[in-house]
Amino acid sequence: MSDATQGAQPAVTFDGVGKAFDDEWVLEDLSFSVPRGSIIGLIGPSGSGKTTTVRLMTGAYRPDAGTVDVLGADPVARRRHDRSMIGYLPQQPVLFDELSLWENLNFHASLNGVGLRRKRRLLDVLELVELDGHRKKLVRESSGGMQRRLALASTLVHAPNLVMLDEPTAGIDPILRRRFWEHFRALSDAGDTLVISTQFVDEATHCDTVGLLADGRLVAVGAPDELRRQAHGGDLIDVEYTRIVGSDDLRSCRDIAGVQRADYHGDATVRLVVDPDSDARSRVFDSLVTTDPDISGAVEIAPDWDDVFIRLVESDTAEPTPGQVAS
Ligand SMILES: Nc1ncnc2c1ncn2[C@@H]1O[C@H](COP(=O)(O)OP(=O)(O)OP(=O)(O)O)[C@@H](O)[C@H]1O
Numbered sequence: 001m002s003d004a005t006q007g008a009q010p011a012v013t014f015d016g017v018g019k020a021f022d023d024e025w026v027l028e029d030l031s032f033s034v035p036r037g038s039i040i041g042l043i044g045p046s047g048s049g050k051t052t053t054v055r056l057m058t059g060a061y062r063p064d065a066g067t068v069d070v071l072g073a074d075p076v077a078r079r080r081h082d083r084s085m086i087g088y089l090p091q092q093p094v095l096f097d098e099l100s101l102w103e104n105l106n107f108h109a110s111l112n113g114v115g116l117r118r119k120r121r122l123l124d125v126l127e128l129v130e131l132d133g134h135r136k137k138l139v140r141e142s143s144g145g146m147q148r149r150l151a152l153a154s155t156l157v158h159a160p161n162l163v164m165l166d167e168p169t170a171g172i173d174p175i176l177r178r179r180f181w182e183h184f185r186a187l188s189d190a191g192d193t194l195v196i197s198t199q200f201v202d203e204a205t206h207c208d209t210v211g212l213l214a215d216g217r218l219v220a221v222g223a224p225d226e227l228r229r230q231a232h233g234g235d236l237i238d239v240e241y242t243r244i245v246g247s248d249d250l251r252s253c254r255d256i257a258g259v260q261r262a263d264y265h266g267d268a269t270v271r272l273v274v275d276p277d278s279d280a281r282s283r284v285f286d287s288l289v290t291t292d293p294d295i296s297g298a299v300e301i302a303p304d305w306d307d308v309f310i311r312l313v314e315s316d317t318a319e320p321t322p323g324q325v326a327s
Pocket residue numbers: 021022026044045046047048049050051052053199
């Protein structure tokens with residue numbers, strides 16, 4: 001996030017938003033905001049409500065509860081008048097098979113009112129997605145990956161400030177995925193705001209904020225590190241022994257102030273959950289590891305995102321809903 005964008009009004013604010021289709025709620029009580037110049041990842045399994053959330057931001061859908069504010073206005077009202085500040089990549093982008101990459105891009109540029117220095121702009125976005133050498137190729141002659149890159153270029157051709165991408169990395173190879181995320185970070189560094197939906201939970205690491213969706217509910221929202229801590233109740237450290245660990249070892253780990261949990265993790269490892277705000281981390285490394293000759297070392301563990309997601313969903317469903325009595 002650039003310094004200039006910090007403190008400004010958020011690019012997107014959802015306040016108690018719900019959406020229903022055929023009298024059934026598919027999104028319930030979504031509240032979050034997206035600071036300008038940042039990347040929010042909407043992450044969740046198929047059917048969790050990602051596309052519906054993005055469509056509410058584009059103004060394609062009107063909320064049935066709550067309010068949506070996008071760049072200081074109701075997106076439904078803006079949709080009819082001024083879309084130049086917004087770029088939207090739908091899951092099934094509009095590309096014309098019989099036109100060249102250049103002609104496709106030119107079409108999107110016309111649609112979005114790019115007049116001034118259009119040729120330069122087309123060349124710039126084609127270069128950005130590394131398609132400048134293929135501009136005469138027809139869409140039907142280009143690979144799936146090239147089509148995804150062209151679709152991204154078409155979304156960016158009018159230099160929008162707010163970019164909403166619905167599963168832009170679905171079905172593309174890991175190298176192209178990484179390149180896409182590099183582009184996204186470069187856009188955010190330049191001050192643009194990005195809303196990116198994905199089913200790949202590990203893509204959370206690329207985002208400034210992550211919104212985890214499950215069954216139409218925002219299970220958790222926060223910075224990736226915050227969500228990891230929330231899922232596990234703290235930071236994880238593995239203490240590795242040169243022998244099989246026993247209950248005395250667990251006890252001495254638990255005696256360290258700020259260690260919230262110490263559990264067996266395989267024969268020769270104790271996994272600790274430590275309070276991130278305490279000095280427990282340095283105490284584990286400075287005292288425990290250096291004083292116990294049976295400890296070979298300790299490593300901080302970045303928890304697996306699948307695990308983080310599952311834990312947060314499970315703890316969310318375990319929480320009592322209004323009207324339920326907690327046991
Ligand atoms: N136009 C619609 N009419 C009726 N139900 C809909 C409509 N659009 C979405 N839904 C339902 O809303 C729920 C959320 O769908 P949505 O497409 O937002 O999920 P998603 O997380 O984007 O899924 P995917 O990753 O498969 O695209 C699903 O149960 C879906 O069937």
